[in-house]
Amino acid sequence: MNRKLLLILFIYTIVVIIAGQLIITHISKIYDREEAVRQEAEENPVKLNEVKQLIADGKSDEAIETLDEIIESYDDAEDTKSRVVLLTWIFVIINILSVVIILVYINIRILKPFEDMKEYASKISAGDLDSTLKMDRGNYFGAFTWAFDNMRREIVKSRRAEKEAIENNKTVIATLSHDIKTPMASIRAYAEAFEANMDTTPEKRQKYLSIMMQKCDEVSKLTNDLFLHSISEMDRLEVSSDKLDLVEFLEKDVRELFVDDTEYSINLPENVGKVYINADRGRLLQIIENMKSNSEKYAKTPVEIKLEVNTVNGSNVEETSDISSDDKDYDIRLHFMDFGPGIPDEEIPFITGKFYRGKNVGNENGSGLGLYIVKELIDRMGAKLLILNSDPGLDMVMDFKRV
Secondary structure (H helix, E strand, O other), X not given: OOHHHHHHHHHHHHHHHHHHHHHHHHHHHHHHHHXXXXXXXXXXXXXXXXHHHHHHOOOHHHHHHHHHHHHHHHHHHHHHHHHHHHHHHHHHHHHHHHHHHHHHHHHHHHHHHHHHHHHHHHHHHOOOOOOOOOOOOXXXXXXXXXXXXXXXXXXXXXXXXXXXXXXXXXXXXXXHHHHHHHHHHHHHHHHHHHHOOOOOOHHHHHHHHHHHHHHHHHHHHHHHHHHHHXXXXXXXXXXXXXXXXXXXXXXXXXXXXXXXXXXXXXXXXOOOOOOEEEEOHHHHHHHHHHHHHHHHHHHOOOEEEEEEEOOOOOOOOXXXXXXXXXXXXXXXXXXXXXXXXOOOHHHHHHOOOOOOOOHHHOOOOOOOOHHHHHHHHHHHOOOEEEEEEOXXXXXXXXXXXXX
């Protein structure tokens, strides 16, 4: 039971006990007085005879005093009955007032806020996100009201951000589509030059080929950017499941992503040999590219890529204790770590959501799709993604099954 209700119940009980005790004490005194009056009443016939005798003896003053005593005893008896009735009504009124006060308190502090919450929830469910709810953190729904209204503000903020992201994506797509035309025009021009046999010397031929390859690379980059900004339904992507040597993939494909050796380090277990997983080479490289892009944009530090392998089928690979015993289905762990500020812990559950951007993105441009794509592709490959804050930096952990 709520502490405030317990306090109210305790105070009410104390008040009733004190009032009852006072009434019982007073009634006991009244009954004592009644007993005295009764005894006096039993003596009244004797006193009446005494009055008659005093009158007969001519002692009228003494007779009047005796009569006054008799009358006073009867008045005391009537007064006693009145007091009993009055105290009974006082006790009843105290209880009624206590119940009324409790009911008013419950209505103001519990029922009314609950009705307001019901009405507010109906407005939210109807799509009215502009209505606000007056908050009183002192009532029983205060914290809940605050949380509910905060959720409304977050929904509004998220919808606004999503709308802005969609508009930004449209702008980016239009820009990229326009930018693609320029290298394509160059490629066509040099292709026409080949067709017209204008490559009359080896130097010209090599020049034409180099420029065409350069323009092809530009188109490839632009189309990749176009894909990242236009994607909306991840289930349309084709993800294969091929046997892939993860060590060879890291040593060859991943190293080619980095221009300067100071930008990264790849740590492999000693005597690791070949480590096979079922994965899509192209999609896995796309995952690493997205992680690299995020790291360059937000962490701005070198990255460390670390492979951990558990012993399987008597392999001589040293077992690592970093892979949790709860993840028995996964025995390959690939870390992608930077050394930047990381992500606030409260945002980690949402960071892989579509169009979600954290509070610490600063002025960096982005659509909130990078980690969403990473999560979707890893899930499609039957692996698992963990995002952990390290000290310092962020650790993107990918767990795979060994084959």
